[in-house]
Amino acid sequence: MNAALCALPGNEAFAAQLGQQLGCARFGVEVRHFPDGETYVRLLDDPAGRQLAFVCSLNDPDAKLQALLFAAGTARELGASGVGLVAPYLGYMRQDRRFKDGEAVTSALFAAQLDRAFDWLVTVDAHLHRRKALAEIFAMRAVDVTAAAAVAAWIGSQVPQPLIVGPDRESERWAAAVAAPLGAPHVVMAKVRSGDREVRVEAPPLERWRGRTPVLVDDIISTGRTMAAAASALVAQGFAAPACAGVHAVFAGGALQALRDAGVRRIVTSNSIVHETNAIDASEPVAAAIRELIPQN
Amino acid sequence: MNAALCALPGNEAFAAQLGQQLGCARFGVEVRHFPDGETYVRLLDDPAGRQLAFVCSLNDPDAKLQALLFAAGTARELGASGVGLVAPYLGYMRQDRRFKDGEAVTSALFAAQLDRAFDWLVTVDAHLHRRKALAEIFAMRAVDVTAAAAVAAWIGSQVPQPLIVGPDRESERWAAAVAAPLGAPHVVMAKVRSGDREVRVEAPPLERWRGRTPVLVDDIISTGRTMAAAASALVAQGFAAPACAGVHAVFAGGALQALRDAGVRRIVTSNSIVHETNAIDASEPVAAAIRELIPQN
Numbered sequence: 001m002n003a004a005l006c007a008l009p010g011n012e013a014f015a016a017q018l019g020q021q022l023g024c025a026r027f028g029v030e031v032r033h034f035p036d037g038e039t040y041v042r043l044l045d046d047p048a049g050r051q052l053a054f055v056c057s058l059n060d061p062d063a064k065l066q067a068l069l070f071a072a073g074t075a076r077e078l079g080a081s082g083v084g085l086v087a088p089y090l091g092y093m094r095q096d097r098r099f100k101d102g103e104a105v106t107s108a109l110f111a112a113q114l115d116r117a118f119d120w121l122v123t124v125d126a127h128l129h130r131r132k133a134l135a136e137i138f139a140m141r142a143v144d145v146t147a148a149a150a151v152a153a154w155i156g157s158q159v160p161q162p163l164i165v166g167p168d169r170e171s172e173r174w175a176a177a178v179a180a181p182l183g184a185p186h187v188v189m190a191k192v193r194s195g196d197r198e199v200r201v202e203a204p205p206l207e208r209w210r211g212r213t214p215v216l217v218d219d220i221i222s223t224g225r226t227m228a229a230a231a232s233a234l235v236a237q238g239f240a241a242p243a244c245a246g247v248h249a250v251f252a253g254g255a256l257q258a259l260r261d262a263g264v265r266r267i268v269t270s271n272s273i274v275h276e277t278n279a280i281d282a283s284e285p286v287a288a289a290i291r292e293l294i295p296q297n
Numbered sequence: 298m299n300a301a302l303c304a305l306p307g308n309e310a311f312a313a314q315l316g317q318q319l320g321c322a323r324f325g326v327e328v329r330h331f332p333d334g335e336t337y338v339r340l341l342d343d344p345a346g347r348q349l350a351f352v353c354s355l356n357d358p359d360a361k362l363q364a365l366l367f368a369a370g371t372a373r374e375l376g377a378s379g380v381g382l383v384a385p386y387l388g389y390m391r392q393d394r395r396f397k398d399g400e401a402v403t404s405a406l407f408a409a410q411l412d413r414a415f416d417w418l419v420t421v422d423a424h425l426h427r428r429k430a431l432a433e434i435f436a437m438r439a440v441d442v443t444a445a446a447a448v449a450a451w452i453g454s455q456v457p458q459p460l461i462v463g464p465d466r467e468s469e470r471w472a473a474a475v476a477a478p479l480g481a482p483h484v485v486m487a488k489v490r491s492g493d494r495e496v497r498v499e500a501p502p503l504e505r506w507r508g509r510t511p512v513l514v515d516d517i518i519s520t521g522r523t524m525a526a527a528a529s530a531l532v533a534q535g536f537a538a539p540a541c542a543g544v545h546a547v548f549a550g551g552a553l554q555a556l557r558d559a560g561v562r563r564i565v566t567s568n569s570i571v572h573e574t575n576a577i578d579a580s581e582p583v584a585a586a587i588r589e590l591i592p593q594n
Binding site: 035037038039040043044045046059060061062063065066069070071073077078091094095100101102103104105106109112113222223250252253 | 331332335337338340342343357358359360362363366367368371388389397399400401402403409410549550
């Protein structure tokens with residue numbers, strides 16, 4: 001395959017998994033920061049004639065974007081035949097409309113920045129809200145794969161008799177996708193949110209699932225407040241301490257502690273964002289998408 | 298004037314000076330960060346039909362650029378008749394060629410990002426190295442004004458019998474521009490640099506200027522190592538403790554302490570970057586440039 005993978009700092013492990021599955025070259029990039037805060041980027045291998053795929057998870061995006069865009073721009077200048085982005089976590093997908101006058105629609109503005117730099121994009125479980133597909137936001141070929149099967153496989157191997165629980169209505173489709181291959185039941189809770197951090201959750205009647213181990217699942221664990229409120233609601237109904245499986249380990253602002261305080265027994269995430277809770281490999285569906293985007297030659 | 302100024306956080310003081318000189322409206326922008334590190338931007342006034350000039354000094358640029366680009370993109374979406382950038386300090390002007398294979402030419406890539414977002418740019422004493430003018434880097438109208446007259450005025454009012462000293466050959470033209478209106482002599486030292494931080498400086502023969510107070514001047518004080526080495530060389534030659542006047546107070550990595558340790562008596566900078574050493578107002582030449590870019594109507 002004419003493609004090469006190039007991991008931005010912190011993304012080496014995911015790129016290694018991908019590289020193994022794709023059997024393609026791994027290119028190096030040096031990123032450092034001058035004392036004044038400016039970023040220095042150097043491609044360590046010649047991208048001429050290559051399909052170069054940069055691997056960069058875009059959690060905490062502002063700190064990462066310049067290095068990524070500099071690397072992509074340089075690859076193009078140096079004759080890469082194509083420049084792609086593998087962003088296991090994408091970021092900036094929440095603010096997808098102007099809720100108040102004058103607000104920046106950052107999902108569209110961010111997408112436009114990426115569109116200018118890359119020819120294609122693969123991400124895992126994009127956190128789309130009001131949009132249905134990445135094609136509504138991106139001009140380039142943008143493929144949204146799911147780690148639901150990988151999450152289901154982990155649950156199947158670790159949790160006997162699981163009850164799959166989505167912590168809010170938005171997670172319904174996702175909880176169903178995880179439950180299906182397990183042949184397990186799934187329910188979703190109802191979230192009432194006020195402000196960025198405060199969350200209240202209402203549980204549906206759960207008597208018929210008594211005896212099962214609840215597993216809270218979601219695409220993203222951000223502040224963790226929704227997950228924590230859902231866990232508390234389950235414990236209050238007399239269930240065993242729930243497990244919690246998320247794809248994207250954003251874990252902003254003390255999220256991990258909040259989950260533990262709420263009685264969550266075990267917290268696992270995929271390797272889309274490097275974190276101590278990583279236990280699920282999300283690279284397989286990404287590799288499959290890349291194989292379709294860049295046919296072997 | 299149909300124009301309005303909009304200061305990104307931290308740039309309010311400079312924008313206030315500018316606004317006073319231009320007699321134009323001041324628009325507000327809200328910038329905050331979500332717990333996961335993503336940036337939220339909201340324009341607080343309607344930019345429709347306005348020439349909107351964002352004021353944002355671009356030291357520590359990676360941390361500031363997303364908010365700035367989101368604000369500019371939103372102004373355009375909401376019908377601003379023009380979107381300009383006042384960046385008293387510009388940033389990313391140093392890496393203006395590929396010194397080693399594969400290096401990102403960040404001055405060009407950064408300029409391209411700004412070109413897409415803005416119609417015009419005004420900056421103060423751009424730190425150009427091998428380039429002669431901003432027009433070689435930017436596609437938009439980009440005006441580089443100098444604060445040399447403002448620096449000279451400060452020296453004239455504070456330092457009797459000054460000897461203007463440029464700390465390296467690159468500062469020659471700048472030292473000359475400061476010395477001219479004062480009718481003062483100027484000299485430049487010779488810098489030998491190794492690595493990002495280590496610096497050695499050689500002084501020319503200075504006997505004929507004995508009795509004068511040396512004032513080290515430069516466009517930018519970054520790590521301060523060059524300035525500090527120059528100050529030490531002057532003190533070693535028996536001169537009075539030098540003063541130090543710079544335009545851009547970047548002051549990376551303990552620069553201020555390094556200068557004080559080298560025997561610098563007084564350190565002043567312009568307000569292009571907010572810093573405790575600010576004593577010189579650089580807004581006047583910026584206001585003049587904006588008046589030419591946006592004729593009153």
